[in-house]
Amino acid sequence: MYFFLRNLSIIEICYILVIVPNMLANILSRGQRMPFLGCALQMHLFIALGGAECFLLAAMAYDRFVAICKPLRYTLIITKALCLQMLALACVSGFTLSLTLTTLIFLLPFCNSHEINHFFCDIPAVLFLACSDTRVNEIAVFLVCLIILLIPFLLILISYAFIITAILRMHSAEGRNKAFSTCAGHLLVSLLHYGCAIFIYIRPKSCYAPEQDKIVSLIYTNVTPMLYPIIYSLRNKEVKGALRRLLKSCN
Template identity: 55%
Template sequence: MKPMANKRQGNQTIITEFVLLGFGNLPQLQILLFMLFLVIYIVTMAGNIIIIALVVANQNLHTPIPMYFFLWNLSFLESCYISVTIPKMLVNFVSEERTISFTGCAIQMHFILSLGTAECYLLAAMAYDRYRAICSPLHYPTIMNPRACAKMAIACWLCGILMPMGKVIWIFSLPYCGPNEINHFFCDIHPVLKLACGDTSRSEVFIVLISLIITVIPFLMVLVSYACILYTILKTTSSEGRHKAFSTCSSHLTVVILFYGSACAMYLRPKSSHIADVDRVVALFYTVVTPMLNPMIYSLRNQEVKVALGRLMRRKSFIGWFWWSG
């Protein structure tokens, strides 16, 4: 392994790069893990690209514009999300150095937090869309018009870019004077903070507060939306209407539970409960497993998506287009 890269500033050693330990404690499984995560990455990218292609190419999915417009955004976001971590992991599986520069670590952390934040707010926007569709069906086309949907999507992406920025700047403005081994497979908050010199208690309080704002506000929006949806469904006398409403929301609700559950388990726990091996498993779930499952959840539980997928797979032009675009 490469020795610690550093430079001296006065009497203090300053870290210039980190070493991502990842799964280096399993040397006999490196090739197997490489193949496993390569397959996961290919399956995830293919699934999300297919969802994007379905929405773009199939006019039948343009009728309920907001739902599939947000689904397109979610698939694009998940493709970016998994691309921030897995390619570097794959390189580390076949490399002995496993290093990442100080700046590269900050950039990776910012992208992970930004995309995670954007997904929090995008899932809240999708919940609001379902609330309007079920609770205000007559006014739905007017309220959730294309312009309003575009503004909501832009707001979600801006929240993702801007809200974690202060957190990342704060973390990487701390002094790092050694050691430089991050006991994780990417630059996550708590493993990096453990390497900071001096007292980090204020930083941790600040980070928890920002994490609460990022996760709790959109989660409350989701809860309120689904409380109103549940109230409306319970008032519906038709069993067919209830079934249709539940099936409309089931895919989104499943994704919400998976994503918010794992994210809250990671970032809203007290410092004393953070164990490296547990953190790696939880992080794998929301950075790797969830992006892989989302396309499957939406394609297997959504009848319109399944019909559109079958229609497009029967078109030779789609197969040729997909091969060319890849």
């Protein structure tokens, strides 16, 4: 679990660095310009890191499934080699799918207005500027999102269906509480990440709502990554104790 958490944190840091510094620079400076290749690179890295995170969250769900449903075989199934393979597969899949999708989008002809109504080069905002028919590109976006978002999310839901069934069969209340505590952080992070991403990307271009998309994008690129350390740290007894002391001092 800590192997996956460490690598999830690294991906999150890189994910934030792709978006936030440029966003802050645009807010603080008058010139809000980005080169064409810079915009393409930002989109590629954003999709790649987001995709890698989606696959990694699915791998973490499988790790929790084995830990709770097959605890006696955990060390035999979840080996260091398997963890490295799942991490490599998550990263390679994310970057490969991202490169394909970014190339398809930036080969489109764009209109005279190159003003992106967004705070970064996001897929719907860039597609909205295209002059030609974008149906093929929209299908490509849908298929990539199906692979990156819906399939891993479905695997997570299936894993948690087995996990919840196994937890409910436990006779010990302490064992059930420990199992729920182990999975609660990952499940909450998964719901936040996939919920926002599915809302933005699994829909046609005709439903594009710039102002609404900017608010949701701001949440999942800035707010939710800040919540992840808090969510996972609340499992730590020392953090819980410090939080209780802080709340008592405030009262």
